[in-house]
Amino acid sequence: MRYWLSFFFVLIVASLAVVGIAGFQGSKSRKPPIEIFPDMDRQPKLRPQAPNAFFTDGKSSRPLLVGTVARGSHYQDTPFNTGRLPSSTNFVAEMPVGLTAKLLARGKERYQISCVPCHGALADGNGITKKYGMAVVANLHDKRIVSMTDGEIFNTITSGKNLMGGYGANVTVEDRWAIIGYLRTLQLARLGLVNDVPAELRAGLK
Amino acid sequence: MSDIFPKWTNKLPLRLLLGVMIVGSVVTAGVTYYFTPKYTRVGYQPIQPVPFPHTVHAEQLGLDCRYCHNGVEQSWFSNIPSANTCMNCHNQVLASDARLEPVRESFRSGQPVSWVQIHKTPDYVYFNHAVHVNRGVSCVHCHGPINKMDEVYHAKPLSMSFCLDCHRDPAAKIRPPEEVYNLNWVPPENFAKDKGAKFVHDWKVNASQNCSTCHR
Known part of the structure; x- marks a missing residue:
């Protein structure tokens, strides 16, 4: 009986020691996860945005070499890609894509993702970041911007202007034009008069 | 025979079997609980170079x-996101906050934040x-x-x-x-x-x- 009791005692102490050292499921830990059976879990291949010792700059995602063009990228000198007339620096007056309901819906969605934080849902420059110290945000209903060509707005979205950073890397070319389409509807909604609304829809305004 | 095998050995096989079963169950329970991503991965919260909330x-x-x-x-x-995206706002918001120094450094040098x-x-x-x-x-x-x-x-x-x-x-x-x-x-x-x-x-x-x- 004595041996039996000591057997249980050792077993319980050992279990408690394991729980004490290993803790419980879901407890927070600063230490990287243990891989218990690491069979081919980590393979010597490139993964995006991961450190890689093979290259001197340590980056697995390689920057494009100068003069190379990524497959599917917009590189041609067309108004659609640059917002400018071919082989000139003049901006195109109107967006080179057809204005459809689908485009505007897409533009609204993209505007809300990328523009609303600063320019606000109404495009009046009262985004939420104003409260946190964004001092200079353009009111997109300013006459200066309403009368700006579509091409110049495209250029501003792509490359930024003054304190605004460029969004060329974040927003695709198609989506930039869609955003411009949606912005124009926001501007028109503010400038429009009641007579611009078709008579049968006017009742819905109130 | 009782001179060679004392009386308590009669119960030995049963006790051994019982002991092995008990130890086996405890070990199985431990493996089930610990040898799973629910334990090994969940809760992993490394210290990041920038405490991004x-x-x-x-x-x-x-x-x-x-x-x-x-x-x-x-x-x-x-x-x-690249540091470029962060700096769209943080060129003005918390522009000189020490916690954001790795982001500004990345923006200047082009080397990613680690x-x-x-x-x-x-x-x-x-x-x-x-x-x-x-x-x-x-x-x-x-x-x-x-x-x-x-x-x-x-x-x-x-x-x-x-x-x-x-x-x-x-x-x-x-x-x-x-x-x-x-x-x-x-x-x-x-x-x-x-x-x-x-x-x-x-x-x-x-x-x-x-x-x-x-x-x-």
Whole structure:
């Protein structure tokens, strides 16, 4: 009986020691996860945005070499890609894509993702970041911007202007034009008069 | 014979068997509890070079996930934003805050901030972000309540059974595509039964359980 009791005692102490050292499921830990059976879990291949010792700059995602063009990228000198007339620096007056309901819906969605934080849902420059110290945000209903060509707005979205950073890397070319389409509807909604609304829809305004 | 084997040895085989069974059960219970990503991965919360709070950006400011992770709808990989994206606001907001120095340094030098990757499936798993978010699987399904996290931690096990739970019954978890980035969305009552199953059918959600769906 004595041996039996000591057997249980050792077993319980050992279990408690394991729980004490290993803790419980879901407890927070600063230490990287243990891989218990690491069979081919980590393979010597490139993964995006991961450190890689093979290259001197340590980056697995390689920057494009100068003069190379990524497959599917917009590189041609067309108004659609640059917002400018071919082989000139003049901006195109109107967006080179057809204005459809689908485009505007897409533009609204993209505007809300990328523009609303600063320019606000109404495009009046009262985004939420104003409260946190964004001092200079353009009111997109300013006459200066309403009368700006579509091409110049495209250029501003792509490359930024003054304190605004460029969004060329974040927003695709198609989506930039869609955003411009949606912005124009926001501007028109503010400038429009009641007579611009078709008579049968006017009742819905109130 | 009793001179060679004393009386207590009569019970020895039974006691040994019982002992082995008890030790075996305890060890099995321990392995079941500890040898699983629910223990090894969940709760992993490394110290990041910048203490980026998702709760401030996604919840308080209401930024869309895609403001920063802008590639998630097109790519299998959900990108970490470049310092350029951070500096759109942080060139003015907290412009000289010491915590953001690694971001400013990255912006100047072009060398990425050395964020520590938390969610890491094995290299033989080919998870595609785009197909999931474009078909009604939200960020929270795999990343947990990330919009409420001051510091990101590994919230879900991301084990193979975790994937299969959903692949065997996608209607139970799926949500309307317009609510994918609304991380606080709560499905209305009976949503899975009424709308989920219809969505799976109409959108041809092919939650395949074939090995080669994920392993190639």
